[in-house]
Amino acid sequence: xxxxxxxxxxxxxxxxxxxxxxxxxxxxxxxxxxxxxxxxxxxxxxxxxxxxxxxxxxxxxxxxxxxxxxxxxxxxxxxxxxxxxxxxxxxxxxxxxxxxxxxxxxxxxxxxxxxxxxxxxxxxxxxxxxxxxxxxxxxxxxxxxxxxxxxxxxxxxxxxxxxxxxxxxxxxxxxxxxxxxxxxxxxxxxxxxxxxxxxxxxxxxxxx
Numbered sequence: 449x450x451x452x453x454x455x456x457x458x459x460x461x462x463x464x465x466x467x468x469x470x471x472x473x474x475x476x477x478x479x480x481x482x483x484x485x486x487x488x489x490x491x492x493x494x495x496x497x498x499x500x501x502x503x504x505x506x507x508x509x510x511x512x513x514x515x516x517x518x519x520x521x522x523x524x525x526x527x528x529x530x531x532x533x534x535x536x537x538x539x540x541x542x543x544x545x546x547x548x549x550x551x552x553x554x555x556x557x558x559x560x561x562x563x564x565x566x567x568x569x570x571x572x573x574x575x576x577x578x579x580x581x582x583x584x585x586x587x588x589x590x591x592x593x594x595x596x597x598x599x600x601x602x603x604x605x606x607x608x609x610x611x612x613x614x615x616x617x618x619x620x621x622x623x624x625x626x627x628x629x630x631x632x633x634x635x636x637x638x639x640x641x642x643x644x645x646x647x648x649x650x651x652x653x654x655x656x
Contacts, residue, residue, distance in 0.1 A: 449496075449548040452488040453503050459487060462542045465550035467508065472536040481505045481540065489545065501546050508539040 452461050456471025473481060483503040489496045513535040520529040543549065 449491045449545050450489070451486050451498075451501070451503055451545045453483045454485040454487055455483055462503065462545070463550075464542055464544055464548060466542045468540050468542070469511075469537050470540055471538070472510070473507070473538045473540075475507045475538075477507055477509050479507045480543075481507060491548075503545050504543040505540040506543055508541050511537050511539055513537055 450461060450463050452459055454460075455473070458471070460468050460470065462468060475481060481504075483505060486498045486501045486503060489498050489501055516533045516535075518529075518531045518533060521527065
């Protein structure tokens with residue numbers, strides 16, 4: 449059932465259980481309010497008489513609307529005025545329209561039963577919001593473990609460390625050292641044979 453109620457110079461279409469914001473009404477949170485100015489009422493597509501029909505509501509809270517800036521100016525007169533305003537509102541909860549009250553939603557049986565009873569019956573306990581089970585946190589899909597980035601072979605993962613007692617490598621002899629230095633000199637000489645002349649070479653004498 450619905451009804452169109454007039455209050456504060458405005459009209460609101462309401463159903464039992466709805467919350468509306470209207471112009472300020474006297475009262476505190478939790479007080480009962482009766483709206484008697486019912487313009488229209490009906491149930492589905494059928495209209496009903498509004499004679500003596502009232503809407504019962506409850507004050508949820510007294511609040512204020514968004515701030516509105518009021519600015520006035522008169523040019524060439526050095527006149528400027530700036531003010532702010534927040535309209536006072538009342539939040540109402542519609543309890544009933546006439547004898548028609550809001551229908552209470554029946555809670556599912558799984559939520560009514562305690563976790564101990566659910567486990568005794570064999571039903572899976574309901575998941576709590578905001579909590580992730582270890583199976584879900586293990587991977588993108590529950591039941592599929594994530595792949596390890598480390599190598600599977602133990603030898604690749606843990607290479608054998610060099611022993612401290614191993615004998616040091618023998619130092620190269622003098623003859624081998626001379627051969628290596630001689631080879632280096634020949635390679636350097638060969639590389640410089642085809643090199644371009646230096647920029648700072650001897651300059652040509654000027655023509656007389």
